[in-house]
Amino acid sequence: MSALRAIVIGGSLSGLFVANLLRIIGWDVDVFERTRGDLTGRGAVLGAQADLFAVLRRIGIPTDKSIWTQVHSHICLDQSGKVTCEVPVREATTAWDRVYRALKRAFPTERYHGGMTLLSCSQNENGVLATFANGICAKADLLIGADGMRSTVRRELMPDIAPRYAGYAAWRGVVAEGQIPSDWRSKALREMVFCLPDGELAFSIPMAAQDDIGDVRRCAFVWFRPAEYNSTLRRWCTDATGACHGDSIPPPLIRQEAIAEIRQAARQLLAPQLSELVARAHQPILSAIFDFETPRMTFGRIVLVGDAAFVARPHVGTGVTKAALDAQRLVDALAGFDGNLFAALAGYECSRMQAGSQLVARGRRLGAHLEPRRSECAGHALARPPTERLLREYGQGNIADWPSEA
Numbered sequence: 350m351s352a353l354r355a356i357v358i359g360g361s362l363s364g365l366f367v368a369n370l371l372r373i374i375g376w377d378v379d380v381f382e383r384t385r386g387d388l389t390g391r392g393a394v395l396g397a398q399a400d401l402f403a404v405l406r407r408i409g410i411p412t413d414k415s416i417w418t419q420v421h422s423h424i425c426l427d428q429s430g431k432v433t434c435e436v437p438v439r440e441a442t443t444a445w446d447r448v449y450r451a452l453k454r455a456f457p458t459e460r461y462h463g464g465m466t467l468l469s470c471s472q473n474e475n476g477v478l479a480t481f482a483n484g485i486c487a488k489a490d491l492l493i494g495a496d497g498m499r500s501t502v503r504r505e506l507m508p509d510i511a512p513r514y515a516g517y518a519a520w521r522g523v524v525a526e527g528q529i530p531s532d533w534r535s536k537a538l539r540e541m542v543f544c545l546p547d548g549e550l551a552f553s554i555p556m557a558a559q560d561d562i563g564d565v566r567r568c569a570f571v572w573f574r575p576a577e578y579n580s581t582l583r584r585w586c587t588d589a590t591g592a593c594h595g596d597s598i599p600p601p602l603i604r605q606e607a608i609a610e611i612r613q614a615a616r617q618l619l620a621p622q623l624s625e626l627v628a629r630a631h632q633p634i635l636s637a638i639f640d641f642e643t644p645r646m647t648f649g650r651i652v653l654v655g656d657a658a659f660v661a662r663p664h665v666g667t668g669v670t671k672a673a674l675d676a677q678r679l680v681d682a683l684a685g686f687d688g689n690l691f692a693a694l695a696g697y698e699c700s701r702m703q704a705g706s707q708l709v710a711r712g713r714r715l716g717a718h719l720e721p722r723r724s725e726c727a728g729h730a731l732a733r734p735p736t737e738r739l740l741r742e743y744g745q746g747n748i749a750d751w752p753s754e755a
């Protein structure tokens with residue numbers, strides 16, 4: 350019998366997890382990604398969860414010391430830079446670019462098709478058909494929508510539902526070891542450092558080295574700021590030609606004025622140690638914060654994984670692990686499907702719906718104090734949790750003890 354064939358739409362982390370795992374069980378797989386070239390500039394730091402590392406190892410990717418870095422404590426600074434709270438932890442973080450590159454290297458280049466934008470998909474009892482913007486069509490037994498929060502696959506199936514804006518955005522950036530002020534470097538590379546201006550939340554966090562030979566350590570910052578959708582957010586998403594890109598903007602198109610504004614605000618609102626990182630990050634990235642919960646993950650021969658299915662606010666720090674577990678569960682279900690594809694897909698959906706919903710709920714809970722407009726409408730401001738509790742909740746689910754070197 351010839352191998353079953355899958356088309357994966359989206360060649361980011363979800364797509365690469367599922368494509369690599371499907372090949373291991375003998376499926377014939379092609380990945381179609383809208384972007385041409387490399388995606389490494391997209392992500393930043395990731396919490397390192399044991400489940401994430403287990404799926405990487407299953408694909409054959411080593412998870413030795415070079416792919417993770419230790420976090421020794423969570424500390425909070427006041428605006429003057431004085432420590433107000435400290436919680437010791439033993440956590441690990443990794444980096445989006447490290448995980449992406451390893452997954453991409455593990456997958457055959459000739460089966461990864463960049464510059465392919467899915468326009469539509471359809472199915473009948475014999476298979477699925479994907480149609481791309483350049484007119485090319487592809488057929489398969491199964492189509493996997495790993496095309497992220499704005500999934501075209503999902504929109505084809507459920508045009509009336511969309512992610513919900515949370516009322517705030519994250520500015521983030523990465524600073525290489527040599528760029529971190531020398532008097533703060535060792536702290537920035539060991540601790541997760543918070544600062545909590547009114548209605549906002551910023552932190553820096555150590556991040557795994559860029560590659561396994563250079564060992565250039567890094568730290569990342571994330572700063573959640575309220576941004577009214579039709580004014581502040583759209584202004585931030587408007588490029589130097591005056592064109593507004595909606596509610597996101599490619600980092601190189603962010604206006605210098607917007608970057609200057611954020612650096613100026615950092616000097617006024619954040620502890621000097623964090624505001625220096627904001628000033629020194631080479632290319633800040635802006636992400637509006639959304640969440641989304643799908644009512645279904647499978648539709649006949651079409652299935653959703655990762656952010657195409659559930660988008661949790663990034664406070665949970667586990668979106669990538671969720672994507673890895675979606676992929677693993679789907680592939681395990683297909684490996685044991687015993688001739689009944691639809692029963693296997695139903696098993697996948699049944700096992701992952703609850704996990705997705707719970708993660709979305711947790712992200713909403715952790716971010717509720719950053720939603721200014723909603724709390725005003727409700728007539729009472731949602732109070733920020735006590736600092737120590739907040740510091741403990743971030744990073745929960747990360748590897749509780751540092752992974753042993755493989």
Ligand SMILES: Cc1cc2nc3c(=O)[nH]c(=O)nc-3n(C[C@H](O)[C@H](O)[C@H](O)COP(=O)(O)OP(=O)(O)OC[C@H]3O[C@@H](n4cnc5c(N)ncnc54)[C@H](O)[C@@H]3O)c2cc1C
Pocket residue numbers: 358359360361362363364381382383384388392394395396465466467468495496497498499500501502519521571636654655656657663665666667668669670672
């Ligand atoms: C500020 C911020 C911080 C975060 N921090 C963390 C963290 O610390 N830890 C963590 O685990 N997660 C974190 N996340 C979440 C994490 O980034 C996502 O959960 C994860 O990247 C989802 O991966 P994905 O592959 O499902 O989707 P995406 O990474 O969005 O990939 C979807 C891919 O599909 C492609 N695509 C889209 N449409 C089409 C089409 N029509 N045709 C072909 N291709 C298409 C896109 O180009 C893209 O490459 C964070 C998110 C944000 C916004």
